Amino acid sequence: xxxxxxxxxxxxxxxxxxxxxxxxxxxxxxxxxxxxxxxxxxxxxxxxxxxxxxxxxxxxxxxxxxxxxxxxxxxxxxxxxxxxxxxxxxxxxxxxxxxxxxxxxxxxxxxxxxxxxxxxxxxxxxxxxxxxxxxxxxxxxxxxxxxxxxxxxxxxxxxxxxxxxxxxxxxxxxxxxxxxxxxxxxxxxxxxxxxxxxxxxxxxxxxxxxxxxxxxxxxxxxxxxxxxxxxxxxxxxxxxxxxxxxxxxxxxxxxxxxxxxxxxxxxxxxxxxxxxxxxxxxxxxxxxxxxxxxxxxxxxxxxxxxxxxxxxxxxxxxxxxxx
Amino acid sequence: xxxxxxxxxxxxxxxxxxxxxxxxxxxxxxxxxxxxxxxxxxxxxxxxxxxxxxxxxxxxxxxxxxxxxxxxxxxxxxxxxxxxxxxxxxxxxxxxxxxxxxxxxxxxxxxxxxxxxxxxxxxxxxxxxxxxxxxxxxxxxxxxxxxxxxxxxxxxxxxxxxxxxxxxxxxxxxxxxxxxxxxxxxxxxxxxxxxxxxxxxxxxxxxxxxxxxxxxxxxxxxxxxxxxxxxxxxxxxxxxxxxxxxxxxxxxxxxxxxxxxxxxxxxxxxxxxxxxxxxxxxxxxxxxxxxxxxxxxxxxxxxxxxxxxxxxxxxxxxxxxxxxxxxxxxxxxx
Numbered sequence: 123x124x125x126x127x128x129x130x131x132x133x134x135x136x137x138x139x140x141x142x143x144x145x146x147x148x149x150x151x152x153x154x155x156x157x158x159x160x161x162x163x164x165x166x167x168x169x170x171x172x173x174x175x176x177x178x179x180x181x182x183x184x185x186x187x188x189x190x191x192x193x194x195x196x197x198x199x200x201x202x203x204x205x206x207x208x209x210x211x212x213x214x215x216x217x218x219x220x221x222x223x224x225x226x227x228x229x230x231x232x233x234x235x236x237x238x239x240x241x242x243x244x245x246x247x248x249x250x251x252x253x254x255x256x257x258x259x260x261x262x263x264x265x266x267x268x269x270x271x272x273x274x275x276x277x278x279x280x281x282x283x284x285x286x287x288x289x290x291x292x293x294x295x296x297x298x299x300x301x302x303x304x305x306x307x308x309x310x311x312x313x314x315x316x317x318x319x320x321x322x323x324x325x326x327x328x329x330x331x332x333x334x335x336x337x338x339x340x341x342x343x344x345x346x347x348x349x350x351x352x353x354x355x356x357x358x359x360x361x362x363x364x365x366x367x368x369x370x371x372x373x374x375x376x377x378x379x380x381x382x383x384x385x386x387x388x389x390x391x392x393x394x395x396x397x398x399x400x401x402x403x404x405x406x407x408x409x410x411x412x413x414x415x416x417x418x419x420x421x422x423x424x425x426x427x428x429x430x431x432x433x434x435x436x437x438x439x440x441x442x443x444x445x
Numbered sequence: 446x447x448x449x450x451x452x453x454x455x456x457x458x459x460x461x462x463x464x465x466x467x468x469x470x471x472x473x474x475x476x477x478x479x480x481x482x483x484x485x486x487x488x489x490x491x492x493x494x495x496x497x498x499x500x501x502x503x504x505x506x507x508x509x510x511x512x513x514x515x516x517x518x519x520x521x522x523x524x525x526x527x528x529x530x531x532x533x534x535x536x537x538x539x540x541x542x543x544x545x546x547x548x549x550x551x552x553x554x555x556x557x558x559x560x561x562x563x564x565x566x567x568x569x570x571x572x573x574x575x576x577x578x579x580x581x582x583x584x585x586x587x588x589x590x591x592x593x594x595x596x597x598x599x600x601x602x603x604x605x606x607x608x609x610x611x612x613x614x615x616x617x618x619x620x621x622x623x624x625x626x627x628x629x630x631x632x633x634x635x636x637x638x639x640x641x642x643x644x645x646x647x648x649x650x651x652x653x654x655x656x657x658x659x660x661x662x663x664x665x666x667x668x669x670x671x672x673x674x675x676x677x678x679x680x681x682x683x684x685x686x687x688x689x690x691x692x693x694x695x696x697x698x699x700x701x702x703x704x705x706x707x708x709x710x711x712x713x714x715x716x717x718x719x720x721x722x723x724x725x726x727x728x729x730x731x732x733x734x735x736x737x738x739x740x741x742x743x744x745x746x747x748x749x750x751x752x753x754x755x756x757x758x759x760x761x762x763x764x765x766x767x768x769x770x771x772x773x774x775x776x777x778x779x
Contacts, residue, residue, distance in 0.1 A: 152570075152574070173573075173574055174574070176605070178601065179597070179600060179601055179604070181597035181600065181601060183560075183563060183593055183594045183597050184563040184566065184594065184597035184598050184600070184601050185563075186563070187560060187562070187563025187564050187566070187567060187594060187598070188563050188564070188566050188567030188570055188598075188601070189567060190563075190564050190567060191504065191552070191563065191564035191565055191566060191567025191568040191569075191570075191571070191581075192567035192568060192570050192571040193567070194504075194547070194552040194553065194564065194567075194568060195502060195552065195567070195568040195571035195572065195581075196571055197570075197571045197574065199567070214557050214560050215560065215563070218557060218560075219555060219557070219560055219564070223545075223553055224776055224777075224778070224779045225538055225776045225777055226535065226538050226539040226543040226545075226553070227535045227538065227539060227543070227545040227547075227553060227776075228533070228534075228535035228536030228537070228538040228539065228776060229536070229538075229775070229776040229779070230534075230535060230545055230546075230547055231545055231547050231552065231553060232779040234779075263777050264777055264778065266778075287778075287779035288778050288779050
């Protein structure tokens with residue numbers, strides 16, 4: 123990021139900064155949800171007023187449906203949906219309404235909106251608030267899905283999400299909210315469908331998303347000490363998915379380990395494995411290995427929670443198995 | 446809008462729907478999937494839409510042919526959409542259930558029962574933010590009032606005092622089931638507008654077969670919304686003169702319009718015959734002719750013009766090209 127002034131800030135603050143900047147830039151951007159405008163001192167409320175920043179009842183279908191309607195009528199709503207699982211209450215509005223409006227109208231209408239929600243809160247939240255459920259949204263035509271892993275990406279992807287003319291699911295990772303990192307000042311846009319090579323390497327390609335990017339980077343450091351040079355790629359958006367960057371890396375390394383916090387058959391890993399098996403088979407010198415969550419709900423007790431999740435040791439073992 | 450003009454639009458909608466229905470026999474296979482006709486609801490549609498001024502908007506359900514006709518959309522493009530042609534108002538991407546004409550204020554539909562209600566509510570939030578007194582009409586059926594989306598939307602619209610009028614076209618059938626079998630108000634012999642009381646907003650019931658009454662009732666609700674006083678639930682009592690939709694069948698089985706559920710499901714021929722005797726289109730014509738607002742010759746001329754217009758719509762649609770297959774990949778993203 124040479125030439126760009128950056129500051130250390132948290133992932134959560136970086137996300138909020140993007141929303142704030144976009145609301146200042148475009149008066150059509152509005153923010154609502156069950157947990158916004160929590161106090162009279164709320165910075166969004168103070169800056170943009172009670173018309174554009176509104177708390178909603180606990181009515182996910184109305185919130186997301188209203189975002190779709192307001193978007194048709196020219197607004198760019200950002201809905202703070204709190205937790206990804208709450209989207210499930212309103213599944214029709216998430217996957218079967220706004221995302222199809224542009225298409226079904228033959229391009230006559232657009233529905234630009236952002237659904238912001240947290241996922242992967244594996245910190246004792248037990249079965250119903252811990253899922254990494256993005257897999258069920260990534261094959262939905264017309265819906266874009268962003269999974270930032272760093273504060274800078276969180277800011278840049280949120281800004282791009284708000285400017286996008288399509289519905290975007292912006293999923294932030296609960297375990298990353300307080301993670302610090304350098305974040306560019308002012309306007310910062312991260313394009314959708316553009317994977318980021320978080321660590322270049324030549325021996326094995328590791329693709330990871332969200333919180334697992336950091337587990338993969340830590341694993342890569344350990345493996346470097348053993349002389350295994352790992353390339354870590356973060357797709358950043360899983361719809362659209364930048365398969366080209368992954369295939370280019372596999373052409374170089376011939377080895378692919380996919381890390382994903384989702385259960386295997388609902389994971390990004392499985393989708394990437396299919397793409398690489400079809401389009402990169404001749405470059406592969408070892409089987410593709412997937413390090414995903416095990417096929418269980420997340421238990422409350424920590425030993426069981428830890429057991430089903432991908433971690434540094436599992437990634438190291440998987441890379442050693444193919445390197 | 447003058448009563449004679451209302452009659453003209455009612456007649457156009459009826460003729461359009463008759464031609465859609467006739468297509469199943471005149472041109473088998475041309476219409477695919479599912480269509481839902483608005484015959485019987487013309488007075489309610491026209492009386493409601495006539496309250497709109499530029500800047501106002503509407504959303505509707507999949508039973509959506511009537512609204513754009515009343516708004517002045519090109520009926521040839523509407524018919525071509527139902528025929529799946531490239532010249533359709535949505536290029537053949539939407540079909541009968543998904544018409545839209547945003548330039549005229551018709552933002553679109555949801556094909557899923559009740560799900561357009563929060564969307565209309567959200568459009569009303571946008572209207573409130575614009576601050577120009579614009580209003581959104583949100584149309585749905587009695588069945589939709591059993592959806593959570595309905596209740597969530599009325600609640601939030603009331604709290605936010607949104608400029609929206611919820612127009613429930615109560616045709617006494619929730620898809621194929623009689624409303625008193627599944628609606629608590631109907632079962633108790635109360636109007637469905639009673640539901641408004643739960644949200645502390647006005648709820649009124651109107652004879653949806655009388656376009657002037659509908660205009661007056663919806664118009665009062667629209668004025669209330671424009672004045673910033675919030676939403677109203679209008680229950681417009683209509684009788685759907687066709688079945689819920691055409692037959693549902695796998696490819697190879699010719700589609701058709703079955704008889705109304707009153708006959709096929711409940712064996713109540715008299716209910717249906719009574720509804721036909723009360724048909725709002727001839728009823729309004731007789732009233733206008735009787736009052737001298739329209740001569741019989743003028744009414745005949747309006748009907749003749751509607752026939753000519755819809756014949757041209759059918760001809761245009763039949764002669765129009767099908768979309769290029771690869772166009773299926775356009776418009777996935779904006």
